[in-house]
Amino acid sequence: MKLFRNSWISSLKKLPRAYKGRLMAFAVLFGLSVLNLCSEWPHGIPRPALLDTYDNILPDTFGRPRQLLFDHFQRWFPRIPASEPVTIVAIDDRTLAAVGQWPWPRNKLAALIDAIAAQKPLAIGLDIYMPEADQTSPDKVADNLPPSAASLITGLRALPSHETVLARALRAAPSVLGAAASDHATADTSTDMRSAPILVHGGSPLGSVERFDYVLASLPELQAAAHGQAMLNVALEQGTVRRIPLIMGLGNKLVPGLPIEMLRVATRSPMVEVFAGTSGVRAVGVADVQVPTQPDGEIWLHFASIHSTQNRYVSARDVLQGQVAADRIRNKLVLVGLTGTGLPDVRATPLGEQVPGIEIQAQIIETIFDGRFLQRPAWIKWGESAFIMAFGLLVIWYLPRTDSRFAALIRRVPKASAMLGITLNLLSLLVCVLLFRYFGLLVDAASIFIIGSAVMGSFFSTAILDDDAKNKRDMAHAQAGDREKSGTGKIFDGALARWKRIHRTSK
Template structure:
């Protein structure tokens, strides 16, 4: 076993030393470049079949590292809100303590919507879905009464149902109901959602956007009364929400996200525009507002700290009691969501903060309203890949040159110089990437550049270590030979002297 290990080590040393390490460095450069490009393969180019097998066999190191870097961009430079277009009416602990446990009877929710609508908001989005009838509705209670209470049951059935009361409130106010997508059917899911038309400019984007076969939505009676329906689903990557789709696929139909539908209702538009080409979705539009998206219809969320957005929360209890300043609601985009302990759908943002799910929707609305988008266009990936290849080839060509009187001499004289040089160059690149993020909102993947070019530089670092080791060995050999010659000369003399 040791012999085979020595043979493999000898082969590896020979391979690294061959042609001053250039073949190995070139192989590393090309291999890692393919892996990097595979993690973000463009839609407009057919993906080679072997990349699927490669992705399954090799952990997606580039994607994970890229996401961590993009999180660091935001943690160092979080968005500072410049306006407050969104107000969140929170069904919080205080509200539940006063008004009773959740779920509420639908007539109580209708009262909350009426109280919000009285302050004239631009739109009201409910981050709540109601797929089943209210069991506290008068007709449902009547059905559970004994036969001896027939007169009481008849009186209850004469009253409007809680769904009817809520539908009346939804119809009277600029309301939007939320829904969430499912991959498979469940007891309360359906396959349809009442949404406004979406006008597609270009190829059908269903092939690129996130798609669901089923949806958990409110009752058809409530959907018909509301002025819009929208999806609340947000993709989670490694336990963190970084992006939010602007449009989804539900079966063979395009449906909008809550931020997009809120914007449509607030502007009085009758439809939503989706712009696509051969590379995927390029943007979505409502009225005169166009939102640039990624190829899959997502936007990168530039998060503001929850500490900077706490002022947008008002308690539903205070709304019902009439204690909220009307300016907190008037001409605002109002979201109604659960924030009480054990009820809120808590999510982790790129800032590492745990926030209610309704906060994610509010952050997206602010991003659209302020027009401060984070972008990672397709051309940026090609620019990064080109930089890696060009700079990597320059390293492979220049570093091992024997005729160089500057950098290459320094690299050969100091075995660790390649590592030091690589770290310095990558720190400069990282600083430049942060600057581009702050100034232009572009997400530059400096980690992939760092990983690939560092791996290339490490090939020459290993080669230099081998050369240093080889130079050290001949120096020890003559000394040993001289010692053996001296012993040989002393042996005849000692033989002639005889025993002492």
């Protein structure tokens, strides 16, 4: 048993140096390539359940570096706005100081919508949802009065509710109400909402898009009055917004995101179109506009710096007071949202900026108008994997060859291998940066760097083991030589002593 264990341990020790280290390098290449594929499994291919177990056990070795790399691409080359289709009417600190704290009575919000609509915008999107009745409405106030105030109660009940006033404003304007999808039921959520028809070209994309069971939407009276309903959800990854769904599922139906629904209302289109295939959603369109998407209906948003978009903001207070130039709103897509201090709707972007949530929606619309889309289609992942495998196999085949020019170069210049590795990684990074800069393609240089470095590093580890073994052999030969030399010396010394004794006797 002991002999078998020693043999097994000896075989394991020899394994890293088997086939000049090629076996070890191939195991590293194959294992890391599988993990890389698991971190971003392509749509349209069933994902083995075993990979979910790996996700729970192993850290996300490739996902986080990929995200950070793409963030840096955007920081190096942020989008420069080429058009100004959006105006944001901000409920900011000045507005809150003049009108009062949020939430407002619905009749005040109706007055703001009327003031915006008077300037003839193409559409008005509200980054606001109102699932509860306004408790300051005249009928609600009447409910809280004592019976002795009968005449006042009668007068209040004769007035229209604040919901009625707001519904009238929404009906008269090209308005779109926002809603928030949720996985959890609350007292204010429902399982459905009014939304425009969606025409699907191709197979049903419900299995590919993100789906929710519940929605936090405005009151049915307000939904019926508005010209459109849309989701406000964004995709958060480690607290940062990188991708935004243009389409998603609510139960068994598709519903649009706010930007695409605003375009539908602005163009007076009867429906939103979704173009899907076997791998999921390919594009979402309105009228003659088609936006290429990821298979799950999301887009990677190319952000512009908040410093370059400040001109799109006007204060809601100035709108209410008639102090905003008409061309700031006329023929614009107007978003109404909260930006005041202390209001919670703040998002982090890949540029490292904290921006109001309404800014995210504005940047999506602006990106669609500019036609500056970031794309990471499924073939890019397969292309990366093929390149990594091809490059890794080339390294595995060529690097251990002792008769190659590279081996000769390494013997002459020991640092040449490190210099070559750095050069190759910088070259791959440069190619990925150029593809981002000029074509908007997101290519993952981080995975190429990690896997390529690990494969080359495995050979260096093997070389270290070989050097260590060689040093041990040299030391063993040297010690044996010393022992041999020591024995010969003793014989010689003895012979010399005997010769001296004989020589003295003869004299």
